[in-house]
Amino acid sequence: MHINISEISKKLNLEENIIKNAFEKRIISLNKYKNKKYIAFKKKLRHIERGTTLFLNDGMDVVMGYPKIRRALLLDPTLKKYFIDKVVVEEKLNGYNIRIVNIDNDILAITRGGRICPFTTKKVLKLLNMDILRDYPDLMLCGEMVGLNNPYVPNYYQEVDNIIYIDKNTTITENLGFYIFDMRNRETNIPLLIEEKNRLLEKYNIPHVKPLGIFKKENIEEIKNIVMKLNNEKREGIVLKDPNMLVDPIKYTTHYTQYNDLSVAFKYLFDLGIDFMFSRLIREGYQSFEFNEGEKELEKRAISIGKAIVYPMVESIKMVSKGELITEDFELYFDSEGDMDEFLRYLKELHISYVVKKREVLNGKYRIKMGRVYPSTNDKIKSHLKGSLW
Ligand code: ATP
Ligand code: MG
DSSP states (O other): OOOOHHHHHHHHTOOHHHHHHHHHTTSEEEEEETTEEEEEESSOBTTBOTTOEEEOSTTOOEEOOOOOOEEOSOSTTHHHHHOSSEEEEEEEOOSEEEEEEEETTEEEEEETTSOBOHHHHHHHHHHSOTHHHHHOTTEEEEEEEEBSSOSSOOBOOGGGEEEEEEOSSOEEEEEOEEEEEEEEETTTOOBOOHHHHHHHHHHTTOOBOOEEEEEETTOHHHHHHHHHHHHHTTOOEEEEEOTTOOSOOEEEEOHHHHHHHHHHHHHTTTTSOHHHHHHHHHHHHHHHHHTTOOHHHHHHHHHHHHHHHHHHHHHHHHHHHTTOOOEEEEEEEESSHHHHHHHHHHHHHTTOOEEEEEEEEETTEEEEEEEEEOHHHHHHHHHHHTTOOO
16 A cells, blocks of 8 residues: 655654654554545654544545543642633543544544544444534544443443334343543644533534533532542543633542452453552542541442452452453444454454354344453463462
8 A cells, every 4th residue: 555654744744754663663553444544643653642543535634632631649639730710520431432533524433542443433323413523524523432332341321221123022222322522623633612512512412421510620529529429320430621621631530430440450460451450549549538538438448449359350260260261241233244244353453352252133133242352361370270480
């Protein structure tokens, strides 16, 4: 495939030798979706965000990566120090990040890593009315795909249960939905103001995360109450935004999330890195301090964290000892066998290892049960069980 490095260099304002070097180091990958060729940045390169996509079309359309959101370990004093005056609190949903764009009149869903995901692209077209991007092709819709029936971050959300088939004897429910949280110019990454974003999304009737409140930055008690409520409802956390988006958003998560993440991390204990585990433990320390926990509450937290670590880890060791393969399982629905195969090919291209556990056709819906394989966890436990030293 011919790639015009000098054109890319001009378009992105990035020197040619940096681009060549990035291709060699595979920081930039060359990809294809249907008739569209594009390059994707797997890492941040100078001013180009991780996950940026550049289409090799006439316009050399660029879709900037979604910026990293930094975390507050303490709400107080971080919010007072960081924000200008008011803070909009939005719910943080626990799914996967998607940017939806209109490129040459095709609606595409791009993942955090800058790849066009065939599964998500098709679901978006079914779930959302995309007139908004036909009217505003320079904008991108940034949002979270959530629900149990997705291949990346399967978590149940009661509000996205959709009946996709029903007759006297059978009901098939797909748990999948999409919520927009930002609208940005896709080439400059400049966001719309919160009010403007919500107004447009309402006008076009597009599901979006609704503000949980807007507070003076000193009013941290109210924000803490929101966090507590979300924790009780087993939800992920909050993203805090300046109403005019003049400073970058920041995030804060609930104990439930830390608990949940740790359970996952210790189930696949040799695959999810030590940094992942450590950062979640640290958050718990600051949260306990900030919420002024007494002895009882502290003990409750300690037990909860302990359980998140010990139970899944021991369960994994037991599974491997019985000769079972540790996988993360999920079920997906497709409209055709072709769509299903296309998605499996896409996962192969990404070098994601999985096993297909079951494929079936139910009333015209193609259902697949898959398990993502965590190779290090399986291999290492197996070898320790045979007596290998660490
Ligand atoms: P990073 O910290 O680099 O953004 P991460 O994978 O660690 O990435 P998270 O900890 O999940 O990400 O937090 C950031 C992500 O939260 C965003 O990329 C976005 O996908 C998701 N998110 C969910 N709800 C919102 C919201 N209301 N506003 C902004 N982002 C949200
Ligand atoms: Mg997330």
